[in-house]
Amino acid sequence: MSLTDRWRIALDELRGQGRYRSLRLPAGHDFTSNDYLGYGSESRALAPRVPPEVETNHGEFAGLQARPTGLGHSRSECPTLSRSGLSSRLLRGHHAVWGEVETALADWHGAEAVLMLNSGFTANEGLISTIVEPGDWVATDELNHACIVEGLRVCRPRKFVFRHNDLNHLEEGLKAEAAKRPPGRELFIVTESLFSMDGDRAPLTAIVELAERYGANVIVDEAHSTGCYGPRGSGIVDELGMRSRVLATVHTGGKALGVCGAYVCGSNLLRDYLVNKCRHLIFTTALPPAIGAWWLEMLPRVQADDAARARLHANARTMHAILAERGLRVFGDSYIVPVVLGEDPQAVRVSRALSERGFDVRAIRPPSVPQGTARLRVSIHADHPPELVRELAEAVASCAMS
Numbered sequence: 046m047s048l049t050d051r052w053r054i055a056l057d058e059l060r061g062q063g064r065y066r067s068l069r070l071p072a073g074h075d076f077t078s079n080d081y082l083g084y085g086s087e088s089r090a091l092a093p094r095v096p097p098e099v100e101t102n103h104g105e106f107a108g109l110q111a112r113p114t115g116l117g118h119s120r121s122e123c124p125t126l127s128r129s130g131l132s133s134r135l136l137r138g139h140h141a142v143w144g145e146v147e148t149a150l151a152d153w154h155g156a157e158a159v160l161m162l163n164s165g166f167t168a169n170e171g172l173i174s175t176i177v178e179p180g181d182w183v184a185t186d187e188l189n190h191a192c193i194v195e196g197l198r199v200c201r202p203r204k205f206v207f208r209h210n211d212l213n214h215l216e217e218g219l220k221a222e223a224a225k226r227p228p229g230r231e232l233f234i235v236t237e238s239l240f241s242m243d244g245d246r247a248p249l250t251a252i253v254e255l256a257e258r259y260g261a262n263v264i265v266d267e268a269h270s271t272g273c274y275g276p277r278g279s280g281i282v283d284e285l286g287m288r289s290r291v292l293a294t295v296h297t298g299g300k301a302l303g304v305c306g307a308y309v310c311g312s313n314l315l316r317d318y319l320v321n322k323c324r325h326l327i328f329t330t331a332l333p334p335a336i337g338a339w340w341l342e343m344l345p346r347v348q349a350d351d352a353a354r355a356r357l358h359a360n361a362r363t364m365h366a367i368l369a370e371r372g373l374r375v376f377g378d379s380y381i382v383p384v385v386l387g388e389d390p391q392a393v394r395v396s397r398a399l400s401e402r403g404f405d406v407r408a409i410r411p412p413s414v415p416q417g418t419a420r421l422r423v424s425i426h427a428d429h430p431p432e433l434v435r436e437l438a439e440a441v442a443s444c445a446m447s
């Protein structure tokens with residue numbers, strides 16, 4: 046069978062299962078994207094703040110200050126993108142702006158160091174596959190994101206998939222492994238802090254306590270909590286005061302921060318090791334420096350924006366309260382509101398009915414979620430007017446019940 050035959054057969058199988066996906070242009074009120082604080086939907090052009098030393102050392106920024114970042118502009122209008130030394134950061138892709146960004150981010154978290162990577166997927170996969178070696182043992186929550194699963198596939202450790210947020214199950218695994226742990230082999234626990242499809246939080250304090258009892262290293266993916274929880278929005282690990290007790294956290298800009306790129310936060314040694322070993326940093330083109338300038342603009346804003354965080358959590362509470370009153374099954378209490386409907390066709394039907402009422406809420410089906418738990422994933426934002434959230438909640442309830 047040729048490679049193209051293999052692809053065609055797989056697509057036909059998905060069609061047969063009603064799981065074939067196609068791209069759909071956005072329409073209706075956005076209850077789908079992860080633009081939790083509403084930054085991403087603003088249409089004004091960004092005028093990046095460019096640090097003076099960057100300007101002095103790198104002439105390419107000079108033209109940028111006078112015009113928007115160039116996102117959405119033609120190549121000729123955007124000198125930064127064409128003159129940024131597009132290559133790996135270990136070659137000419139590095140830029141002074143990233144030093145500023147990484148220092149600012151490390152300060153935000155009160156951590157030693159940060160390393161920027163190109164996306165959250167890359168950061169998780171790169172971190173895990175670089176630091177975990179075959180023979181190490183990794184406990185991973187069954188609902189962890191695909192990029193964590195990919196990272197583990199690449200480095201092939203002994204793996205223990207524990208039931209979602211089940212501390213007893215996790216401890217069973219740790220106890221059995223610690224008893225026979227070969228010398229020189231590491232134990233890791235990997236979890237998200239706020240789960241992307243269930244919207245619930247990991248029991249992080251208890252996980253860290255278990256890790257300390259059994260000598261395991263904790264890695265936390267903060268993709269969905271960055272910007273929205275913790276002191277000045279720096280995430281759940283910082284909210285819980287656990288920074289010094291975890292090995293690393295992973296944060297993406299692509300959700301609440303409204304920017305692209307991602308980073309690993311940890312020790313200087315970890316950063317150094319990744320710079321030397323992480324293929325996802327070494328063998329890929331660095332993000333353009335314009336993106337760094339964008340991070341420098343967004344960071345103070347998100348740090349100061351307690352008001353957006355308050356609106357976000359208030360909207361989430363409204364949504365949860367109405368759905369609970371209407372007897373719908375939802376998990377967690379965050380701005381990711383999963384309305385579990387069971388089988389795929391029911392979720393698709395309700396999503397379509399909502400779309401007809403002007404709401405963009407997507408149906409999430411296996412394999413993104415476990416079989417029999419197809420759902421609507423409602424993504425609440427800070428800039429949703431509260432009456433719109435109430436309207437959506439009532440619409441979800443009436444469509445789901447009909």
Ligand SMILES: Cc1ncc(COP(=O)(O)O)c(C=O)c1O
Pocket residue numbers: 164165166167169190192237241266268269297298299306307
């Ligand atoms: C939990 C989690 N981790 C990581 C990622 C990847 O982040 P990025 O979109 O920046 O690649 C996602 C994105 O969907 C996610 O939900």
